[in-house]
Amino acid sequence: MKYVPLFLFCLVTLLLCQCKKQKESVLISDLNGFVLQEEVEGYKRPCSQNINCAPDEYTTKKTIRVNLHFIDSPEQNATWPLTEGRDYLKKVIANANKRLGKNQKMFLPVGNDTPVLDPGFRYKIVGVEEGDDGFYYHIDSLHYFFINKGKNRNNYSRDVMKKYAVAADSILNIFVISHPQDSLSSKTYKAHGAGVALGTSLKITGLYSRRDDPPWSWGTLLNHEIGHVLGLAHAWGSDGCDDTPVHANCWDRHAKRGSTGGPCGEGYSNNVMDYNNQQMAYTPCQLGKIHKSFHLMNSKTRGLIYDTWCDLDTTETIMIDGKVEWLCARDINKNIVIAKGGELHLHCRLGMASGSGIKVSEGGQLHIHSHARINNACGETWEGIELADKKNVAKMLFVYGQGRITEVKRQLADKNPQL
Numbered sequence: 001m002k003y004v005p006l007f008l009f010c011l012v013t014l015l016l017c018q019c020k021k022q023k024e025s026v027l028i029s030d031l032n033g034f035v036l037q038e039e040v041e042g043y044k045r046p047c048s049q050n051i052n053c054a055p056d057e058y059t060t061k062k063t064i065r066v067n068l069h070f071i072d073s074p075e076q077n078a079t080w081p082l083t084e085g086r087d088y089l090k091k092v093i094a095n096a097n098k099r100l101g102k103n104q105k106m107f108l109p110v111g112n113d114t115p116v117l118d119p120g121f122r123y124k125i126v127g128v129e130e131g132d133d134g135f136y137y138h139i140d141s142l143h144y145f146f147i148n149k150g151k152n153r154n155n156y157s158r159d160v161m162k163k164y165a166v167a168a169d170s171i172l173n174i175f176v177i178s179h180p181q182d183s184l185s186s187k188t189y190k191a192h193g194a195g196v197a198l199g200t201s202l203k204i205t206g207l208y209s210r211r212d213d214p215p216w217s218w219g220t221l222l223n224h225e226i227g228h229v230l231g232l233a234h235a236w237g238s239d240g241c242d243d244t245p246v247h248a249n250c251w252d253r254h255a256k257r258g259s260t261g262g263p264c265g266e267g268y269s270n271n272v273m274d275y276n277n278q279q280m281a282y283t284p285c286q287l288g289k290i291h292k293s294f295h296l297m298n299s300k301t302r303g304l305i306y307d308t309w310c311d312l313d314t315t316e317t318i319m320i321d322g323k324v325e326w327l328c329a330r331d332i333n334k335n336i337v338i339a340k341g342g343e344l345h346l347h348c349r350l351g352m353a354s355g356s357g358i359k360v361s362e363g364g365q366l367h368i369h370s371h372a373r374i375n376n377a378c379g380e381t382w383e384g385i386e387l388a389d390k391k392n393v394a395k396m397l398f399v400y401g402q403g404r405i406t407e408v409k410r411q412l413a414d415k416n417p418q419l
């Protein structure tokens with residue numbers, strides 16, 4: 001089969017105003033045989049539904065950049081020296097990553113058949129310049145302690161973050177903070193683990209007071225707080241996810257439901273975003289919420305991950321050989337081939353890596369639904385759509401209403417007309 005590639009650029013007559021800004025755009029309607037499809041009546045875009053963004057076989061794996069700050073008292077007795085703190089916290093991060101790789105099935109509702117997905121993200125400790133490994137030590141009499149009760153509570157204060165956060169728009173800053181030293185000397189004070197997420201940073205406390213505990217015992221607290229940074233709410237209430245039912249937030253099966261209820265029995269949760277003795281389960285909807293934000297151009301959490309979708313991976317090709325509907329935005333770093341009998345339906349934004357393209361084989365179909373968009377989210381261009389049979393454009397390419405194709409490498413087509 002000899003392919004006749006066509007590089008398609010922008011839109012349709014209705015979108016001339018948008019195309020004005022893109023000087024290199026031409027109209028799809030200029031293609032021989034191309035017919036712009038009418039918007040389907042009553043069509044609702046599915047892109048905002050969390051569950052539609054749950055990771056699947058096509059999802060690009062994400063790496064979240066993190067760094068760690070140790071805040072010490074002037075007496076230098078509120079946290080580890082840097083070398084020891086680094087060793088301990090590296091193990092905590094490693095454990096948090098390990099738990100992500102062991103995502104568990106949700107306990108609730110009892111008897112559920114909720115699927116278990118790989119979360120599709122992990123953490124990596126990074127610095128910002130040479131010789132900077134992402135671990136920082138500060139002595140600060142005002143900010144070394146964390147109080148989450150009483151008149152001096154400062155857990156929601158962002159002061160320490162404002163003062164010390166490094167590259168907060170691209171790295172998740174983790175502040176390891178102590179309980180107040182005067183409280184620790186009280187026999188009745190419980191130096192419990194606690195945390196709070198504020199913007200793209202978080203504070204955790206209790207680690208140094210309980211430094212004899214193994215590092216793996218903190219992986220769940222870290223995953224919980226990072227879950228908040230990534231947009232998750234507590235799962236026992238209404239959190240926008242159907243697969244995390246409202247429940248009593250029992251610690252374990254022996255706990256009581258509230259102050260007067262009976263024992264929780266099987267009615268306790270193992271979700272990361274509940275308070276329980278497990279904290280090992282992320283549901284598809286929760287993961288969808290996280291990935292929806294990763295795929296939202298300019299979102300705060302998108303800034304925290306490596307843009308691996310920009311580096312074309314030619315070792316694998318995404319092959320579409322049945323009907324596939326992409327109901328959420330996504331970024332792809334592989335070429336896509338739609339085989340004979342295959343249909344790819346795009347409903348949201350599809351980001352294509354620089355140098356990548358979509359090839360539609362004879363008998364294959366690409367549907368760009370209204371307001372869907374294929375773009376390059378790397379400030380560069382992608383190669384465009386290649387149709388196997390130029391004579392059958394109308395049977396291969398379907399663009400509805402406000403569907404768009406942008407950032408295509410026009411230059412290639414101009415300079416290589418034989419393509």
Ligand SMILES: [Zn+2]
Nearest residue numbers: 224225228234
């Ligand atoms: Zn929480």
